[in-house]
Amino acid sequence: MLFSFSSDLSPIYFGNTQSKYHTQFFDHLMSRAVSLLDIEPESVSILNEKRYTVQGMIFSLFPEYQIIGQDENGDAVYGEPDDDEPISFAKKIYLNINTLELSSEDSFSWPQYFGVLALMETNHYIIQNDWFFEEMAEPPPHIENWEEVIVNTRIRTLLSISETICFGESLVQGNTPTQGLLKDKISKQAQQAVLKRHQPLNNLKNLFVEFYFDSQDKTNKSELARKFYRSLPEQQQKVVCSTLDIRNACRTLINHLNKFLNNTPFNPYS
Numbered sequence: 001m002l003f004s005f006s007s008d009l010s011p012i013y014f015g016n017t018q019s020k021y022h023t024q025f026f027d028h029l030m031s032r033a034v035s036l037l038d039i040e041p042e043s044v045s046i047l048n049e050k051r052y053t054v055q056g057m058i059f060s061l062f063p064e065y066q067i068i069g070q071d072e073n074g075d076a077v078y079g080e081p082d083d084d085e086p087i088s089f090a091k092k093i094y095l096n097i098n099t100l101e102l103s104s105e106d107s108f109s110w111p112q113y114f115g116v117l118a119l120m121e122t123n124h125y126i127i128q129n130d131w132f133f134e135e136m137a138e139p140p141p142h143i144e145n146w147e148e149v150i151v152n153t154r155i156r157t158l159l160s161i162s163e164t165i166c167f168g169e170s171l172v173q174g175n176t177p178t179q180g181l182l183k184d185k186i187s188k189q190a191q192q193a194v195l196k197r198h199q200p201l202n203n204l205k206n207l208f209v210e211f212y213f214d215s216q217d218k219t220n221k222s223e224l225a226r227k228f229y230r231s232l233p234e235q236q237q238k239v240v241c242s243t244l245d246i247r248n249a250c251r252t253l254i255n256h257l258n259k260f261l262n263n264t265p266f267n268p269y270s
Contacts, residue, residue, distance in 0.1 A: 007123055007127060008048060009044075009047040009048055009051060009116075009119045009120070009123055010044050010045065010047065010048075012030065012119045012122050012123050012126075013030075013034060013037070013044050013047060013119060014041075014044070015027065015030060017126055025154065025158060026122050026125075026158070026161070029118065029122070029158070029161050029162060029165060030118075030119075030122060032118075032165045032169070033115045033118040033119055033122075033161075033165055033168075034115070035115075036111045036112060036114060036115030036118070036165065036168045036169065036172070037112050037115040037116070037119075038112065039112075046107075047116060047119065050108055050112075050113065050116045051116060051120060053106075053108075053113070053116075054113060054116050054117050054120060057093055057100055057113075058089055058092075058093075060100070061089075061092045061093065061096055061100075062089075062092070088160065088163060089117060089121075089164075090114060090117055090160070090163050090164035090167050091163065091167070093113075093114075093117070093167075094114075094167045097110060109171075110168070110171050111168040111169070111171045111172050112168075113168075114164055114165065114167050114168025114171070115165070115168055117164050118161050118164045118165050118168070121157065121160055121161045121164060122157075122161055125153075125154070125157045129150075129153075200239050201239050201240065201252075204232070204236060204239055204240055205252070205253060205256040207228075208225065208228050208253045208256065208257060209256070209257055211224065211228045212224055212257055221254050221257060222250060222254065225249075225250035225253040225254050225257075226246060226250055228253065229246060229249045229250060229253065230246075237249065240252055240253065
């Protein structure tokens with residue numbers, strides 16, 4: 001799980017974490033996140049409730065974080081994707097605001113939810129690094145550039161949190177509503193560009209869904225994915241996976257199939 005369900009976000013909000021490791025790097029970003037949240041200090045406990053709403057959004061947009069494949073019996077395998085490219089939760093949520101409907105009774109606005117996500121990302125980094133440094137007496141012997149790994153992880157986290165806050169701040173405009181759906185406020189040109197860029201891959205994913213339903217034996221999704229992928233011309237295989245790695249290609253196809261088979265609308269109270 002990327003984020004902790006049980007860790008209290010209040011210390012991050014008030015800037016008094018007990019962590020001993022590099023929290024000063026986050027001070028300025030957390031100040032901006034707190035400005036986005038704009039809640040009274042005595043109401044800070046609501047952050048732990050709103051964290052579950054953000055987690056629900058992430059699960060609805062990244063079903064592969066729940067089902068990443070299947071075992072030899074065709075049963076679902078749960079876990080995280082093994083992709084080289086980092087996933088931006090903030091960007092995914094931002095581009096899908098029009099489909100992630102907030103309840104009319106929700107007291108939080110979209111900028112506030114991006115503030116919550118920024119706290120969650122910071123909280124995860126601090127917990128993760130405290131655990132690493134507390135548990136290990138010395139760097140792992142199999143990682144020669146351990147210090148570089150630590151620094152790069154910190155940089156990636158800072159960039160991700162900064163991106164999250166920037167998305168939230170972009171929604172705080174005098175002429176932009178910040179409650180409920182932000183219809184027609186997100187750049188339609190940007191959305192069209194994203195759709196156009198991913199259309200060839202989406203077409204092949206949908207073809208695999210048709211291939212699956214046309215198959216008489218549906219017990220082994222992995223085998224069906226391999227069979228479908230191998231039937232494609234090399235140019236289309238590269239669309240599914242640029243490196244032509246059949247394992248990654250099959251995972252992409254199966255993730256899409258699982259999303260199709262298990263598709264349920266986002267419910268902020270589920």
